[in-house]
Amino acid sequence: MKPDALKPEALTPDSPGPSKPVGRKPRRRTGNRIPALLLIPAALGLAVLTVPLLGLLLRAPWSELPQRLISAEIGPALRLSLLCATIATGICLLLGVPLAWVLARADIPGKSIIRALVTVPMVLPPIVGGVALLLVFGRRGVIGEHLDTWLGISLPFSTAGVVLAQAFVAMPFLVLSVEGAIRASDPRYEEAAATLGASRWLIFRRVTLPSLLPAVVAGTMLCWARALGEFGATITFAGNFPGQTTTMPLAVYMAMESDPQAAIVLSLVLLLVSVAVLAAMRDRWLTGMVSR
């Protein structure tokens, strides 16, 4: 049995074909049975990802849930979280999509360095981002000092500070996903538009952007979700004050120290919002993108 089963697979790559990629294709379809060597770690991996969330559901104070949901703590924090994440995402869209286009298409020197710089906030521990923001936009920061003395603007401990912190950590997600889509898209449409006399701006607006819409929306969702979950940079840069800078993740952290049950309820709400975002993304855009 075994050699026979293996034979066709082993042969396919070498089977005559016009080019290598075509010859390799059948290899991917090898069997529906998952080898045990993969199944066990795969199941463990799944457990690592899902068991903690299951624990959250198991330990949730379901009987007190309605009361706790209408308690004073959650409303302002959730409202602030949704508001800040949305504004931050708007800023990321306005600045991130052009940045993605420049990274993908513009002919400028040092592009790989720029791309690396864009990626840094993504791999950086957010708390480091918060420290960096404080040193630049704080009252004694490099830029913040002037903002404070000239314009009277102080970003730390303000809702604007929360938005800035969120935009800092979330923008790379948008930029990279949009940039990838631009790079993958066919430049011939744009070239065709150019030969027909369209200006660069018109091409970007009418040809590039519409074809990128699914990637932009997916990137926006990712960016929004990341902004919503932002914790480290926010607590370091924007501090913690209910209604002003206490977003949901901060509320969870603070509640965990005094009232763990409240922290679980807050976490449940955040989990629900995240799952809702994921579901919306999957139905509308992710499946569409995959089938493309």
Next chain:
Amino acid sequence: MTTPKKLSLTQRPTKTRHRIHRGLAGLSIVALAVTGCAAEDANASDNTITVFAAASLTDTFTELGERFEDANPGTTVNFSFGGSSGLAQQILSGAPADVFASAATTNMDQVSAETASPPTLFATNELEIAVPPGNPGDVTGLDDFADSGLKIAICEESVPCGQAAAAVFVAAGITPQPDTLERDVKAVLTKVVLGEVDAGLVYRTDVLAADVTGIAFPESEQARNDYPIATLATTSNPDLADAFVEYVLSEVGREVLSAAGFTVP
């Protein structure tokens, strides 16, 4: 000219791949080393204790830990400093702590089921106003905390310094207008040191330890913080844990603590 350039371009991917492989190999070596260390630590647990201590004890306990290790060769004292309420929650959740030193009796009471013996009081502390050098906000006393035009940082109410702050504001009849509620006293202090706030309410010991200016106020006597210490029942090394507690209560401990500004009983 163009040919060599092209060549180097095509070569780059393989080079990068090599580099990545080398990087991964390096990472796995580091990982091995780290896990190796962890295993060694587990073996040496006979001579190692972990002390959970209030953030305000960071400097004094670090020094006491070093002195204790010198006095007892071969022993290791690890610390986890943080807000007392957070540490108490961690202990309740089964964190592997051997000794708990809290900045308030309330947080020690939270873990009363987990202590091996009744907690002992080893120090008291008082609040003081901390302002950045030069006092940019012209803060003169506790009344300034009600000024919404100033940037103010105080502790969140679940941690001892927040409870003490609430008590002094009640005693002084002031409604504070804070801009941020920090998770422990050191976080408040950091905001003052960086000049991000005009004033913060911290412990007298924190003022002494950092580059800030302290302003004492009479209401601070209304909210003295008592610091209890106790060995935890879950300790795997009760003898060493008790020895450390005794060291904190000893003459050396009292000396270090009072030098830092604590009042010792």
